[in-house]
Amino acid sequence: MPTELEELVGFIAHPNPQIRKVATENLVPYSTEQPSIFKTEELLPVKHLKFLIRDHPDIAEHALTILVNLTADRSVLEFVATDDRFLGFLxxxxxxxxxxxxxxxxxxxxxxxxxxxxxxxxxxxxxxxxxxxxxxxxxxxxxxxxxxxxxxxxxxxxxxxxxxxxxxxxxxxxxxxxxxxxxxxxxxxxxxxxxxxxxxxxxxxxxxxxxxxxxxxAFDVPAHTSFLDEDQINILPYLLLPIIGGEEYDDEDTMGMLPDLQLLPPDKQRDSDPNIIQTHVETLTLLTTTREGRDLMRKINVYPVVRETHLRVNDEGVQEACERLVQVLMRDEAEEPGAVVEEVEDDEETKIVPV
Missing domain, CATH: 1.25.40 (Serine Threonine Protein Phosphatase 5, Tetratricopeptide repeat)
Structure with a gap:
């Protein structure tokens, strides 16, 4: 005999839209608490949910919420991601x-x-x-x-x-x-x-x-010239502004910085997320792969910005990333520059946890 929960899952394919709406709405919490109930009969409930994103917007909302949560599971992810027709509709x-x-x-x-x-x-x-x-x-x-x-x-x-x-x-x-x-x-x-x-x-x-x-x-090293060129991508201001705060620098340091960094207000805040700061510092490190990149960062006084970031952001990942970048910038060019960072997958699977 099927349990009440199993019966509820079965109702997501009911011909009556009101019943589908009630079923999908009530099943949202179980997509995080008990996702296995959607993996029966070779993922038949997931197949039904994929169809329901075409339904009335209220029903589609619940179906999508459940699918977002369920695709944190690798088997469900593969089942959904390999459905080309579904992807086209999405x-x-x-x-x-x-x-x-x-x-x-x-x-x-x-x-x-x-x-x-x-x-x-x-x-x-x-x-x-x-x-x-x-x-x-x-x-x-x-x-x-x-x-x-x-x-x-x-x-x-x-x-x-x-x-x-x-x-x-x-x-x-x-x-x-x-x-x-x-x-x-x-x-x-x-x-x-x-x-x-x-x-x-x-x-x-x-x-x-x-x-x-x-x-x-930025792992595309041949593109680094474009990244650094003021008339092309000009990425450095967009990497440095989020990691700089309102701290004061001496005149010698300030005068060498990019113009965008020279007249910041004293209440300027650096990014509140240390993971984002770490990512920007690692991108700067990637851009030191070429001599051109290293020389430019020295010329525009990136070091003082990284020094202050290391000092003021109490996060191990940020501090280690700053130390690696400083080692490259301060190293004698007769030495091997080094600097290894890894590609990133952004965030873990998205989930909607019901309140």
């Missing part, structure tokens, strides 16, 4: 300016991006809504949605912050890194230049995902 609805559950779709896509084969999205195309003013490449649509949709400016129901986790995980793959560094024909913008401004933003999700994306793309 991406089409994501860019719809009237989609009521766009943020949940972005959260689910953030989890699916942890499936390595999702890198195939690099060549995926679909029609773009006129309001988005993008082209037919899905990656461009995701980036344009992330930029134009911040703070509910494209879809009043969504801020699309979780797309930062999508691009962060995708940027682990060389073909996606190449995309971020390639000027796009339809708007003549290099994609990484669209996101760098979000290293300072009120959303810690946005800042964290963008920081990780920039770091991953």
């Amino acid at each position: 991406l089409t609805n994501l860019v719809d300016p009237e989609e009521q559950n766009a943020n949940l779709l972005a959260m689910l896509l953030a989890n699916l991006a942890k499936w390595d084969d999702l890198k195939s999205i690099a060549t995926r195309k679909q029609d773009a809504p006129a309001a988005l003013k993008s082209n037919d490449l899905v990656l461009n649509q995701i980036l344009d949605l992330f930029v134009k949709g911040a703070d509910g400016t494209y879809n009043k129901k969504a801020d699309f912050d979780y797309l930062s986790y999508v691009i962060a995980d995708l940027s682990k793959h060389p073909e996606i890194r190449k995309f971020f560094l390639t000027e796009q024909d339809y708007d003549h913008v290099v994609p990484i230049n669209k996101i760098k401004v979000f290293t300072e933003h009120k959303s810690d999700i946005r800042r964290k995902g963008v920081a990780s994306t920039i770091k991953n793309v």
Whole structure:
């Protein structure tokens, strides 16, 4: 005999929409507390949930919430991420300016991006809504949605912050890194230049995902000249501003710094998240891979900024990252520069824990 809970799971496929709504709403807590109930009959409940994102927005909201939580499980993640038809529906609805559950779709896509084969999205195309003013490449649509949709400016129901986790995980793959560094024909913008401004933003999700994306793309050493060039990517101000506070520097240190760092107010706050600070410092370390990068960082007095960050941020990861960077900057060029940092996957799987 099936238990009451098993019967409730069965009701998510009921022909009566009111029953589906009650069932999905009541099952949300169990997607974190007892996820095994959704893994019966070769994941049949998950199959039903995938179909329900096409349902009434209220039912779709609960179904998506459950799917976001369940895709923290590797077997469910694979089952969902390998469904190309489902992925197509998700991406089409994501860019719809009237989609009521766009943020949940972005959260689910953030989890699916942890499936390595999702890198195939690099060549995926679909029609773009006129309001988005993008082209037919899905990656461009995701980036344009992330930029134009911040703070509910494209879809009043969504801020699309979780797309930062999508691009962060995708940027682990060389073909996606190449995309971020390639000027796009339809708007003549290099994609990484669209996101760098979000290293300072009120959303810690946005800042964290963008920081990780920039770091991953910086593993492309031949692109470092573009990263450092003021007329191209010019990434250094966007890495240094989040890690500098309102502390005072002596005139000699200040005069050599980038102009953006010279006239900061005394109440300037560095990023509140030590993990983000660590990521930025590690990106700076990556950019010392070339002699050009090391010489430029010495010229613009990066060392005093890193010294103060090490002194004022009480976090072991930040302090170790600062020490590695300082060792490179202070080392005699006759020595081997060294400096090893690792690619990052942004955040753990997204979960929505019911209150």
